[in-house]
Amino acid sequence: MANYQPPFGMKQAASHDPPPAFKFWVEIEEIAVAEFKECSGLRMERAVETVEEGGVNDRVTLLPGRNKYSNIVLKYGVMDSNALWDWYQEGLYDGKVKRVDFAIVLRNVQGQEAKRWNVAGGFPVKWEGPSLNVESNQVAVDTLEIAHHGLALAS
Numbered sequence: 191m192a193n194y195q196p197p198f199g200m201k202q203a204a205s206h207d208p209p210p211a212f213k214f215w216v217e218i219e220e221i222a223v224a225e226f227k228e229c230s231g232l233r234m235e236r237a238v239e240t241v242e243e244g245g246v247n248d249r250v251t252l253l254p255g256r257n258k259y260s261n262i263v264l265k266y267g268v269m270d271s272n273a274l275w276d277w278y279q280e281g282l283y284d285g286k287v288k289r290v291d292f293a294i295v296l297r298n299v300q301g302q303e304a305k306r307w308n309v310a311g312g313f314p315v316k317w318e319g320p321s322l323n324v325e326s327n328q329v330a331v332d333t334l335e336i337a338h339h340g341l342a343l344a345s
Contacts, residue, residue, distance in 0.1 A: 213297040216264060219290050226266045227331060229294055232307055233260040234341060261315060261335050262294075268320055268330040278314040278334065287313045293344070311339035 216226050237255030266274075281287035289311040298304040315337045320330035 213299070213301070214295060215297075216292060216294050218292040226264050227329075228265040229262065231260045231262040231335075232294065232341065234258070235260070259338060259341055261337050262309065262312070264334045264336065265331050266334075268332055274314070274332070274334050275317065278317045289313045289339075306344040308342045308344050309336075309338045309340070310342070312336045313338075 214226070214229060216229065235258045237258065239253040239255045241251040241253060243251060277288060277290075290313070292309050292312055294307045294309065295303055296305040313336065314334055316333075316335035318333040318335075320332060322330070
């Protein structure tokens with residue numbers, strides 16, 4: 191095992207634990223919001239193009255295609271600020287939707303930045319208010335879904 195070389199220039203794993211999934215925040219330019227309860231949709235998918243060549247009957251050639259990015263879904267406790275609601279409302283009547291760059295930052299156990307995903311040209315495509323129920327003791331949670339032009343891992 192002493193001669194093991196990780197593939198593709200990867201470094202060997204450090205001897206520390208991975209960061210917890212619950213220690214994160216979202217930085218959105220010019221929109222001050224509280225920390226989010228949940229973030230999902232950090233996903234990219236590459237299309238695969240199939241080429242069937244004449245005379246080659248034992249296989250097809252697979253070529254890498256375009257990347258597709260999933261919408262990012264943020265869930266947060268209802269708060270006093272209407273910043274995210276206002277962002278969604280922009281362009282409702284004139285089509286001038288504001289696109290913003292933002293970052294999703296994961297912290298380690300010590301509270302230091304462990305990973306940062308930069309999101310390009312995001313704009314809200316869906317807002318959902320809380321489910322209200324007199325028999326529930328859960329916190330009221332709003333949901334904001336954001337489409338974007340790209341995702342980059344910064345650290």
